[in-house]
Amino acid sequence: MPNTSQTTFLSDVLSGEPIPQAKLAYFRARLGNELHAMVLQQFADQERNGKITRAQLARRIGRKPEQLTRWLGTRSNWTIETLSDLLLGMGYELKPSLVNLRTAPQSNATSQQPVAAHEHDRTVLNTAKLAETRTTICVY
Amino acid sequence: MVSPTMPGTMIVRRLFVSAEVRALLQGPWVDTDWEVRCYELRADIDRYITGQILPVAQEPFQGKHSYFKRLHREEDEVWEIRSIDPNPGIRIFGRFAARNCFIALTWSKRAKLKGPHSREWRDAIEMCKAEWRKLFPAYDPVNAETDYAQYLTNYLLV
Numbered sequence: 001m002p003n004t005s006q007t008t009f010l011s012d013v014l015s016g017e018p019i020p021q022a023k024l025a026y027f028r029a030r031l032g033n034e035l036h037a038m039v040l041q042q043f044a045d046q047e048r049n050g051k052i053t054r055a056q057l058a059r060r061i062g063r064k065p066e067q068l069t070r071w072l073g074t075r076s077n078w079t080i081e082t083l084s085d086l087l088l089g090m091g092y093e094l095k096p097s098l099v100n101l102r103t104a105p106q107s108n109a110t111s112q113q114p115v116a117a118h119e120h121d122r123t124v125l126n127t128a129k130l131a132e133t134r135t136t137i138c139v140y
Numbered sequence: 141m142v143s144p145t146m147p148g149t150m151i152v153r154r155l156f157v158s159a160e161v162r163a164l165l166q167g168p169w170v171d172t173d174w175e176v177r178c179y180e181l182r183a184d185i186d187r188y189i190t191g192q193i194l195p196v197a198q199e200p201f202q203g204k205h206s207y208f209k210r211l212h213r214e215e216d217e218v219w220e221i222r223s224i225d226p227n228p229g230i231r232i233f234g235r236f237a238a239r240n241c242f243i244a245l246t247w248s249k250r251a252k253l254k255g256p257h258s259r260e261w262r263d264a265i266e267m268c269k270a271e272w273r274k275l276f277p278a279y280d281p282v283n284a285e286t287d288y289a290q291y292l293t294n295y296l297l298v
Contacts (some may be wrong), residue, residue, distance in 0.1 A: 009145065021172060022179040026145065029183035037192035044193055044296045073195045073205025073298040076225040104148055 010101055036075035037096075041085045043072065046090055060089040144186050151290060152191025153240040158271060161232060161244045168287035170171055184223045188242070195298040196288060201256055206298050211265055217281040218265045219291075224250070233268040236291045243281075245271040 013019055013027075046052040058068040063085075072081060087093055142155040142165070157165065165182055169175035180189040187207070188194065194213050197203020211218045211233075221244070228265035229250030234243045253260045272281065284290035288297065 009147070022175045025176045026183050027181040029180040030146075030186065033183055033187045033192065037187065039194065040296055041193045041294075061258070069298055070205045073203065073294065075222060076205070079260075104146070 010104075014102055032075045032078065035083055036078065039083065040072060042087070042090055042092060052090060057086070057089045063086040142185065142189060145182050145190050146186070149186070149190050151189055153188055153242070155185065155189055155242050155244060156237075157244045158246070158275075161234075161247055164230075164232075164247055175227070177230070179229065180226065181223045185232075186222070188221065191294060193294045193296055194292065196292075196295045198286075198297050203298050207296070210290070211261070214285070215283070216265060216269060217283050218268045231264075233264060235268070235272055237276075237279070238282060239290055240292050242292075243272070243275075245275075 043052070043057065047054070054064050054072075058065045058138055070076075071078065071086065071089050089118065141151075142157055144151060164178060165185065167175060167178065169178055184207075194207040195203075195205070197206035197209035200210060200214065203209050205224075207222060209220050211220060217235050218233055219235060221234070221242075223230040223232070230247060230279060231250055231253065232244050232247045234245045237243050246264065248260075248264055253264060284292055287295070289294060
């Protein structure tokens with residue numbers, strides 16, 4: 001049985017009724033961000049490993065380096081052509097897969113990545129005033 | 141702490157928000173258009189929380205196309221999350237309390253801030269600093285100059 005949070009946020013998406021404009025906008029932006037991050041991650045990995053530079057990628061797809069910098073910085077003005085060219089320039093093509101929202105996971109979890117001791121001390125920040133700012137966004 | 145909008149998503153980076161920023165993200169909103177814009181902002185915020193790679197500007201007056209930018213003067217350690225698409229652009233101002241721990245304190249529509257070096261920009265930065273001092277009088281934000289790895293993981297300098 002889905003929990004209350006999932007039911008609330010996705011209920012109007014999955015109900016069969018018209019989807020609110022705000023939810024449509026959220027998922028459009030989410031998809032754009034996912035695609036941008038995917039390309040950026042691949043580029044960052046290849047650049048770090050010395051397999052490609054920005055100048056090389058720009059040249060391979062027939063673009064100026066400044067344009068590449070803009071594309072890496074933001075998904076604004078991206079088109080399907082942008083996505084295809086950037087991936088192809090790095091030797092990839094996209095094979096989309098689908099997520100069924102009706103059967104998606106139900107709860108969030110925090111990364112289990114270890115935190116260094118000094119970072120942990122800073123992040124505790126156990127002051128009375130900090131407690132005033134702690135808030136959880138729950139709209140679902 | 142802000143959770144990702146979609147259930148079942150791993151929290152990789154922590155985001156704490158002031159009441160002012162919480163209201164921006166959670167509503168209520170003045171009209172449908174603004175609600176739509178704030179939901180798009182939520183998707184941008186999710187990108188930070190879920191650990192996606194983020195473009196980070198290397199200089200305060202460069203990196204027009206970036207997600208995170210440290211503002212001038214760098215020693216003030218005021219950063220902005222830049223939600224630039226679509227219009228109107230939105231800027232969320234805050235400071236890093238630790239690596240992958242951003243405290244979002246204030247926000248503004250980009251249009252209100254006007255040009256670089258404007259009084260509006262200076263006021264926005266000072267207001268963020270003032271909010272930090274109110275909440276954390278005994279703590280300084282992360283101050284690591286160009287060692288960006290001390291601020292967050294998984295980023296690309298642009």
